[in-house]
Amino acid sequence: MSAAVIRYQTTPEAADENQRLIEDVFAELAATAPPxxxxxxxxxxxxxxxxxxxxxxxxxxLTAFQEFQRSFGERIAxxxxxxxxxLVGSYDAAMLTVGS
Structure with a gap:
C-alpha cells in the first residue's frame, strides 16, 4: 500500500488557522466518509x-479541503x-492492518 507524506511549516501567526482548516476537513470527512x-x-x-x-x-x-488549499501559499513558511x-503497519481501536 502506497501513501503520500506531506510535510511543511507555517508561519507562527498562521499555525492556528492552518489547524482550524484541517479540522474542518476532518469534520467533512466524518460527514461524508469517502470510501x-x-x-x-x-x-x-x-x-x-x-x-x-x-x-x-x-x-x-471535499469543499473543506479546497478551502484549506485556497490560501495555503499564504500560510506556509x-x-x-x-x-x-x-505502509508497514497501522493500528487503531477498530482495525489492525499489517503490510500491504
Whole structure:
C-alpha cells in the first residue's frame, strides 16, 4: 500500500488557522466518509510543522479541503515536501492492518 507524506511549516501567526482548516476537513470527512480514503494529520511539537499522510482518492473533492488549499501559499513558511511511503503497519481501536 502506497501513501503520500506531506510535510511543511507555517508561519507562527498562521499555525492556528492552518489547524482550524484541517479540522474542518476532518469534520467533512466524518460527514461524508469517502470510501477507500485514509488520511491523518499531525501538528508537531514546534507548533508550526504539520505532517499529513494520505492514502486513496477523494480528498481534493471535499469543499473543506479546497478551502484549506485556497490560501495555503499564504500560510506556509517552508515546504511543502512530498514523499511516497509504503505502509508497514497501522493500528487503531477498530482495525489492525499489517503490510500491504
Amino acid at each position: 477507500g480514503l485514509r488520511y491523518s494529520s499531525f501538528r508537531l511539537a514546534d507548533g508550526i510543522t504539520f505532517v499529513h499522510v494520505v492514502d486513496g482518492d477523494g480528498l481534493p473533492e 517552508a515546504g511543502p515536501t512530498r514523499d511516497d511511503a509504503t
